[in-house]
Amino acid sequence: MKLPVEQIARALGLPRRKIERWIRQGRIPLNRRGDVCTFDRLALERWAREHHLNFCVDQERRDACDRLAIESLVGALDRGGIHYAIPGQSVDAVIHAAVERLAVVAPEIRVELAARLIERENLTSTGLGNGIAVPHPREPERLALATASISACYLETPVDFNALDGQPVHLLFVLLSPSVRTHLQLLSRLSYCLRDKAFVAFLHSGPEADALRAKFAAMEQEWERSAGHSG
Numbered sequence: 487m488k489l490p491v492e493q494i495a496r497a498l499g500l501p502r503r504k505i506e507r508w509i510r511q512g513r514i515p516l517n518r519r520g521d522v523c524t525f526d527r528l529a530l531e532r533w534a535r536e537h538h539l540n541f542c543v544d545q546e547r548r549d550a551c552d553r554l555a556i557e558s559l560v561g562a563l564d565r566g567g568i569h570y571a572i573p574g575q576s577v578d579a580v581i582h583a584a585v586e587r588l589a590v591v592a593p594e595i596r597v598e599l600a601a602r603l604i605e606r607e608n609l610t611s612t613g614l615g616n617g618i619a620v621p622h623p624r625e626p627e628r629l630a631l632a633t634a635s636i637s638a639c640y641l642e643t644p645v646d647f648n649a650l651d652g653q654p655v656h657l658l659f660v661l662l663s664p665s666v667r668t669h670l671q672l673l674s675r676l677s678y679c680l681r682d683k684a685f686v687a688f689l690h691s692g693p694e695a696d697a698l699r700a701k702f703a704a705m706e707q708e709w710e711r712s713a714g715h716s717g
Contacts, residue, residue: 497541498534499633500565501589557634557668559675559706560699565590566637566660568695573642578604581621584639584660591662595629602629603660613649616686620676622661626669634663634672640692657689678712679705 491509495502508514515529534541569587574580585591585600602623606612613619623629637660644654659676663669679685679702688701 499561501567503589504564504567557663557671559636559672559679559709560703562634562636562672563638563699563702565633566635566662568638568698570640570692571642572639572658574645575643577607577645577647580639580641580645580658581607584621584637584658587639588635588637588660590633590635590637591631599623599629599662607647611648611650613647613653613655614680615649615651615653616680617644617653617656617690618659618680618686619647619649619655619657620659620661620673622663622669622673626663627665629662631662631664634668636661636672636676638698675706675709678709 491505492502495505498505505514515533531541567587567589569584572580572583572587574583581603582600585596585603588596591599603621606622606624609624611619612621637658639658639660641656641658644656647655649655661669661672661676663672682705685701685705689698693701
């Protein structure tokens with residue numbers, strides 16, 4: 487079956503640039519010829535399951551996947567990306583800078599998204615302690631986002647987020663969801679990871695993107711076993 491890269495990206499719910507990079511790196515079972523990718527659909531669906539991603543080609547089937555699937559933490563991280571050296575000396579500044587890095591967010595809604603994230607921080611800090619915050623908008627469905635994402639954003643300079651433990655924040659997990667249900671699913675999985683002291687220490691080490699993704703995948707598998715979701 488032949489599909490253009492853009493359609494493959496939509497089927498996986500990931501940015502096109504990420505798919506193109508994975509193709510160049512040989513990390514996805516596709517053969518690229520010009521702008522057309524040839525792949526075995528069953529092989530790609532199997533690969534997607536192994537990597538905690540949904541693969542739905544047609545829109546009707548994608549809608550069904552979105553309704554039924556438990557959102558994967560690793561899949562959301564793949565969509566949101568891992569970003570380093572986010573500049574800024576204040577909460578507002580680092581949120582604006584982080585949002586500008588998010589390829590998963592359409593440029594025309596970035597200003598509104600940043601405003602909603604800042605509004606949420608002004609209401610109640612999302613600083614969880616241990617130098618980590620999880621910015622997210624109130625009423626996420628109002629942004630009409632097509633898919634969920636988590637973006638890991640390492641700050642260039644720690645910033646005071648008024649966290650409960652008083653520690654400045656150096657790592658943001660920007661959590662975006664198309665619905666409250668998906669938000670709660672992802673927040674539950676992320677919170678499980680962040681309660682693990684060894685995992686938090688790993689985050690503080692500033693790991694490379696591949697190592698961070700692999701660690702999240704291992705933690706998510708552990709969460710699924712503990713919650714009785716392993717298949």
